[in-house]
Amino acid sequence: MTENGYHHERVLTVDTMNPRVKEVQYAVRGPIVLRAVQIEKELKEGVKKPFTEVIKANIGDCHAMGQRPVTFLRQVLALCTYPELLEDNKFPEDAKSRARRILQSCSGGSIGAYSASQGIEVVRQDVARYIERRDGGIPCNPDNIYLSSGASDAIVTMLKLLVSGEGPTRTGVMITIPQYPLYSATLAELGAVQINCYLNEEKCWSLDVNELHRALEAARKHCTPRALCIINPGNPTGQVQSRECIEDVIRFAAEENLFLMADEVYQDNVYAEGSKFHSFKKVLFEMGPEYSEKVELASFHSTSKCFMGECGFRAGYVEVINLDPEVKAQLTKLVSVRLCPPVPGQALLDVVVNPPQPDEPSHATFMEERTTILTRLANKAKMTQEILNQVPGIQCNPVQGAMYTFPRLNLSQRAIQEAKEKGQEPDMFYCMKLLEETGICLVPGSGFGQREGTYHFRMTILPPPEKLKIVLAKVKEFHQRFTERYS
């Protein structure tokens, strides 16, 4: 009792808080990144370290790693933000015409107004035309496009719709392992069952339909599997799935009555010879009406990756196919509670899907910037794989696409033992030591899931070529030192 006569206890504690939130894990920004931020502060304060800077190769953040924004995108955005610039002759006409069109589609002519909750109609129309071009003319209805705050937002929303039941009727969602931890985090928060299906590391992280069957059968004993999530090109594994694999997945989803979620945010990031991006939608429609009129598919895209790398704007979309009309109405209602996705991001997305055409003044510069960025990424993908594979005890699949490598680490029993004594996963132990000794910040494979007894890390290919070379050399050196120390 206090002097005021009441006894006050803390309301919100780890014991009383939402237990599902406690289950959430998100390795990409987990303890290793918190430590990296600390080390950066220590360096600033003059603490002596065996390195002079922290290099963050933990997150797919192109601009943070020095990639410059694409001029045309930012010109249109500046014009939308401060329309007085429409009178400025420094801005090209094609940028101005796009800005005018976007502003005309905003309430009150301002990107400061709310948009429709589903997103600005004009932007959804442009997205639909972009998808049609991408998929060789397969029709796309703008009504099936929902703009979002990054792809993450749309993925969470779709999972939210899918989750129901208790005990054996509880929704199970199949995800391929290693996975991007947004999926595991969201399923934990929603109280759904995560069903792990392992990618085949030996065959370049391909997906075998037998493994899907195995995982599904096992899961049916304790939950109700209702969806299957595929990331292609792959995060964290950097593979690009073959057309055959995608067909297999679609056939599997059709036969087993599963809702398909295709995370295709890296669709422009394909580097390897012989690899090609096949959208789930295109393959679905090319498989004929038997599939295209039945399989429920949600496909996600974003402005954060590809050549744009505009993560900070938080823009993305989902296209829903064969969604039940009543569920679609529920989806529209649900997104309306959060009012609308960020409008500057919607404007940015519009420019991404509606880039300068050959007869427009900005075309040459735009294409040059785009090509340079994608070519550099392709070169870095190759370099990464080559250098890492020179290290005894590291095996690395080709980085066919996306922005990551997920190499396998041979760790000695002594290293594994010491990690366990510290209560750490062996690859977390490894990455922490790497960070402390070299300043390089990677994410341990355990944050994404991996086959028991295997160890990995995820590293982005985003640092500039010269820096990436140094990073790879340091990793090589460290790995040799680490191997000797724990041999």
Added chain:
Amino acid sequence: MTENGYHHERVLTVDTMNPRVKEVQYAVRGPIVLRAVQIEKELKEGVKKPFTEVIKANIGDCHAMGQRPVTFLRQVLALCTYPELLEDNKFPEDAKSRARRILQSCSGGSIGAYSASQGIEVVRQDVARYIERRDGGIPCNPDNIYLSSGASDAIVTMLKLLVSGEGPTRTGVMITIPQYPLYSATLAELGAVQINCYLNEEKCWSLDVNELHRALEAARKHCTPRALCIINPGNPTGQVQSRECIEDVIRFAAEENLFLMADEVYQDNVYAEGSKFHSFKKVLFEMGPEYSEKVELASFHSTSKCFMGECGFRAGYVEVINLDPEVKAQLTKLVSVRLCPPVPGQALLDVVVNPPQPDEPSHATFMEERTTILTRLANKAKMTQEILNQVPGIQCNPVQGAMYTFPRLNLSQRAIQEAKEKGQEPDMFYCMKLLEETGICLVPGSGFGQREGTYHFRMTILPPPEKLKIVLAKVKEFHQRFTERYS
């Protein structure tokens, strides 16, 4: 069975979908707004109506209603978006220095990079200093600030942390009725119990602590009340709570062990003589350490309202006070899953909390624009209340603050009967008829909650003065016609 040998059923239907999502309602963008959009399309297609345009007074969207963006805010944003403009002498130095400071605090110097999940550190520092100035020097720790995608995002996140339990241990959250439907929608989605406490319409929507006690006691029989949400200045009711009321609420929360959530997004929107905005934090700290060291408080703010009206940027923040450190770590983890709030919005928020100073070149223009906007709002608040109160059968409390009036409608038994026969709430019936006959889009009181047997609508005061006058005259005319028809 199909010819391919499998039997395909739709996976996601209203019968199989997440039942909590079905419970969600959001009247501000509900059926009446969908109908308004339809009518707009009909008008465009040449369909004859008794009016020529739809006037949306349903949503607090300033720019959509013709308010122009504040020059300084947009200048800084344009500079951040397209830093080449930093060389342009058309932009004032104070705008440039702010843009440079923001860009330096972004990874890679780009607003296209992800920020820290909690928000850019410099912006959080500026927010903290703004709160300190607002609250007469009471300290604010930037570590307690979490930037968000509009205030809505932060409100949902805090509620997420608070929800737990089943049956009688299920979390109950007290909200004042009429409420902003983000709260009811989020509680439905999270499966928490909504505890209604009614504002006193007779006393200008003030909050009586006896009503809080009544609601709490009733709720304790079937759930575990853990939080109390207050919106001040009020949405949808436009009242500004007195300092005494806020003290009562804090004392109540302290005695009854409730987590306080103060939605203070309208803190600059105070118009009535004698009304003043008192932040919950300031009052809490002025009540002494007995309260200030114990009561857990989350206070929310946004760039969407006040003089800025920049809803489209989706920017906001929450300040957490006395939050358990372990829960705070969980909060940081939770927000990291969604990576970061939109960075352009964070930049905008920084300018809002760090406006031009008297010795800076943009000060005079900035102050003039700000004052003009707030003065016009004050005039419209007064006009709205005066005109509506002239209508027999409408009673309207003073619009002391925020952007809304929530007048009471006397509806005849015949009108109520006819609405019920159509399966509509009487005020929905009224608002639908108003929309069809006049093109004016309001939100029925039933979308916010109201005492049984009373009927209201929410109307914004945002249309330009001349248009607002027309809207009010049309509502007056319509109400008389409606009353005669159903008398």
